[in-house]
Amino acid sequence: MANIEELNPQQMAAVNHVEGPMLVLAGAGSGKTRVVTHRIARLIEIGILPSDILAVTFTNKAAEEMRSRIRSKKNAQVLASTFHSLGARILRESISLLGFRNDFAIYDEDDREKLLKGCLDQLRLSNEKGLLKQMQIDISKAKNDNEGPEIKSSDPVFDQVYAHYQNKLKECNALDFDDLLFLTVKLLQENESARKEYENRWLFVLIDEYQDTNHSQHLLAKFLVAKHNNIFAVGDPDQSIYSWRGARFQNILNFERDFPGAKVVTLDQNYRSTNMILQAANQLITKNTTRYEKKLWSNLGEGSKIGIFMSQNERREAEFVVHKILETIRDHHIAYDEVAIFYRTNAQSRTFEDALLSRRIPYVIVGGLSFYQRREIKDILSYLRMLISNSDLISFLRTINIPRRGIGATTLEKIVEQSALRHIPIFSFCEDLCDQPNLCPEVKLGAKQREGLKSYISLIHRLRNQRPSLKLFELITETIEASHYLNHLQEDPESLDDRKENIDELIGKAAEWEEEREMPTLQQFLEELTLRANTEGQKNVPSVHLMTLHNSKGLEFSLVFIGGMEEELFPHMNSLGNPESLEEERRLCYVGMTRAKRFLYLTATSYRYMWGGPRLMRPSRFLREVPAKYLKNDSPIVYEQESAPSGDPEAFAIGDRVHHKEFGQGIVQKSFHTSFGLTYEVQFDEGTTTRTLVAKYAKLRVELE
Ligand code: ATP
Ligand code: MG
Secondary structure, eight states: OOOGGGSOHHHHHHHHOOSSOEEEEEOTTSSHHHHHHHHHHHHHHTTOOGGGEEEEESSHHHHHHHHHHHHHHHSOOOEEEEHHHHHHHHHHHHGGGGTOOTTOEEEOHHHHHHHHHHHHHHTTOOOGGGHHHHHHHHHHHHHHTTOOTTSOOSOHHHHHHHHHHHHHHHHTTEEEHHHHHHHHHHHHHHOHHHHHHHHHHOSEEEESSGGGOBHHHHHHHHHHTTTTOOEEEEEOGGGOOOGGGTBOTHHHHTHHHHSTTOEEEEEOEESSSOHHHHHHHHHHHTTOSSOOOOOOEEOSOOOOOEEEEEESSHHHHHHHHHHHHHHHHHHHTOOGGGEEEEESSGGGHHHHHHHHHHTTOOEEEESSSOGGGSHHHHHHHHHHHHTTOSOOHHHHHHHTTSSOOOOOHHHHHHHHHHHHHTTOOHHHHHHHHHHOTTSOTTSOOOHHHHHHHHHHHHHHHHHHHHGGGSOHHHHHHHHHHHTTHHHHHTTSGGGHHHHHHHHHHHHHHHHHHHHHOSSOOHHHHHHHHHHHTTTOOOOSSOOEEEEEGGGGTTOOEEEEEEOOOBTBBTTBGGGTTOHHHHHHHHHHHHHHHTTEEEEEEEEEESEEEETTEEEEOOBOHHHHHSOGGGEEEOOSSSOOOTTOOTTOOOOOOTTOEEEETTTEEEEEEEEEEETTEEEEEEEEGGGTEEEEEEHHHHOOEEOOO
């Protein structure tokens, strides 16, 4: 049974909808994701084949969750996947139509950067003024907007780099993340038989988090449903937070135009959060001007006020968070995995980690530099990639001198250059070089270098030969032994134990992974790891979850902390001065707050070590945009909103510009309590005079900047 009794009438209407396009447009925690899962179960109940159903989610973790829910509800396998994994699947089948081989490698951000760096070098462009980073961003943006290198921009350098980079990828028979969408769309645009194939493949397509689709994903969705038109999308425009990756929340607002005849369902009951949290978040988001107005209510009671904590520095902030975690789990019987700490930038995690470690609280980081991006793991995975590819340049460059084989940078450069000029895959070219010493006068190998190259080639050959008879984890063990990889790690004894542990874990994971698959292949293993690396956290014991606000999408926790609620950090520096980006930051705050079921804390510090030095911080405007009645102050110092006397429109924070009738303009330096109530220390006359003013008498006004 699809547990229909657990759905409200609007949810039920969405679940029972069968044919034609439908959009569920609803706020956070209203059951959108749940409706997607139930609808899949419903479709199966009425006799639709699981293989005719495709569900697209935003992260691999969400996809896994959806698959397992369907499995437990209906004992059926449906394809639940991210857009990127879906692209990879389609391209594995059909990319030969675009002139690639279907055993392509998938390059992660790090590989992509290396390849692009090589391109800039070859084009004799120096990485001045962050050219590399800029090109990376611009290429990604072009691909997400579905613009290939043949479309000329106004910047000839960009055009040249983009075209060169794309050629290099093809030579390596590799795709970057954006290609997984870009090339899939290209395939469907250019090839009629592919188009026919894939518009017939799935009869029902369901898409979660539709507000964060970019142009390529939007086009892909349109192709997939072009024939049967059974698209079912759910989303919340207020939670669109990926415009920097090309997401366009207009896609969701244009749904009815793009899919004529679409029915729209709205959901207005929130099943996640207490009213305190929900209303506070609702109030915050009303500050955005471009939005689709929705109402949300919850019957989960009033709940506790949102705790505000202002501290002197990051360490204190983290100590407070840890203290509150321990107190709350004790008083309310909450498990560690019901607790999350969110932050705006990855760099903030360190201090929280230290504080958690010192109290021995288990934690896991979701996103950030993940397990699969660690050096030792990437080294081994690169070796494995060499077992299936002759042309994977980045994996070749990574492994050729592990262990040291005496092939220096200049020689390598020559080898790479000549293999490209002769259009011979890099590994094949190395084989030729060893077999025919006179093949290439441009590359002069000394005896030692030739030996080194030979030993590398024979190692790869040996592993390739062994591969069919070994289990995946055995192949990994064999690769480590045959390459004397542990000796190589000994060069850095300090990190040796850590790295060994990680390698053991990789072997364990491979064994587990293989166990769970019917027909496991090395290629599939590598693909899944690369695609998953972005969001996965490891979890063996119930752990506190740490992640950026961006990674918190779709998740929910009983107890949530958002750290670093400070101007220039959140909202982020880059968004100031741009109203659209500022609204996106506010949506991000809305996403973060609405993850909380019962307890929410917003914390900030006055000093923070940032951009290479200590900085004086001011509380985030978002703190002030939440009406004081939803907040309680847990700080020993400064910030006070709750007890601002009635009639006083709002309390001020340190750094706020205020106006006093008699003294003129000033800046708040401190706020504290005296027997008169809330009191401020305000600096007037450009810093020459400081006055102590009792809030309820001084009648300070906000000085608009
Ligand atoms: P978000 O916008 O954050 O992605 P969402 O709209 O996808 O949220 P869900 O995650 O599907 O919301 O649901 C939020 C919570 O409410 C989940 O714990 C879900 O199980 C629960 N829920 C949803 N609908 C119902 C219902 N009808 N009865 C009981 N619980 C429900
Ligand atoms: Mg959801």
